[in-house]
Amino acid sequence: MMNDEGFGIRKIVYYSEEILLENGSAPAVPAVRATAAAVVANPWLGGKASDDLSSEVVQLAPVLARKLTDVLSAELGGVDAIQAFGKAAIVGTGGEIEHGAALIHTPFFGNLVREYFEGESIICFADDRADAGSTLVVPLWHKNAAATRTHYQTITTRIGDAPGPGEIVVVLGASTGPRPHSRIGDRLTDPVVKADILGELIS
Template sequence: MKIDIQRLLTMIDHKTVEAGRSHDQPLRKVAVIALVKNPYARRYVEDLSEMIAASEALGAAMSEAAVAAMGGLPVESYGKGGVVGMGGEVEHANAMLTTTFAEPLRAAVGGALAWIPSFTKRAPAGALIDVPLAHKDALYVRSHYDGMTLRLPDEMPDADEVALIICLANRGRLNARVGGLASDAIRAKDGLR
């Protein structure tokens, strides 16, 4: 099975001020949204392994676009998501966002140890989705608990489409101050600390 990207959107949020405080290091968050046809729309298919295997190429193409949108800034956090059109199942987005999809993302950001936070939903065109972000190497880095709220264009996804999403950020929240492990204090190689 081959799943082609029909449309690719990139969104960039580049922020330097939060609560009236300016920061020398901006917070850049990017989202890449790929619209694909859902080969299993409007029918139940027990074995989703072909869809999972086909997602590797999607993950590679989307990861390349997301890293390019970072404009040379290092990637410290990531997240993924998906919106399935009304003719599909949430399981279809989840099948395309497994480890097979994610390994090219890990490689594209220079390696990563932590699991990638994810959110999927079934919704009509023009839906809102909140994609969670967390540090790519250690989940206990509270400053990087963040996300991106995205509104899909009014015409996507159609009932037989899926919008897949990768989000990246170069740092934690501006003005983060709730404690926890600091990103420069990550020592363990287990994806947690």
């Protein structure tokens, strides 16, 4: 198996945050949100818009899925501690937005992330093409109960020197719990809401 240099991985960056106070009080359920991001050389740089991307996807996406899930699992206390997840990619300005999509939107990444995190939900996502140091908001939701609004949250990722024009930043986000003071219910217990039953409220 090739080493990280052989896969074009320049570095892996971990970031985490724990909200200790929200609106002046501690969350009832403390949670840590985190991202693990890999800065990789864009393997399709200089190619044509019609190029087949699949060969490089098969080689690189599973490696990124394994490395990033390993980092988050180790830092957040194991797979059982992780309740929510999300994914993202930022493509450097020399590449196509499709190059980031190729690495995070195929079974060679998403299916493996679900397996490694023991999740069932579709993984929510964000992607962009941007200069080095640009921020990207990574959405998260519950790994097994996507309708559970308590775990709808985001974490912002930024790497000062990446992506370079010929790089892609692939990000995996996770949380060990819900938003602070979550209290808006979930989609499975919502009342039926349609314009014609709200009457004067929206007229």
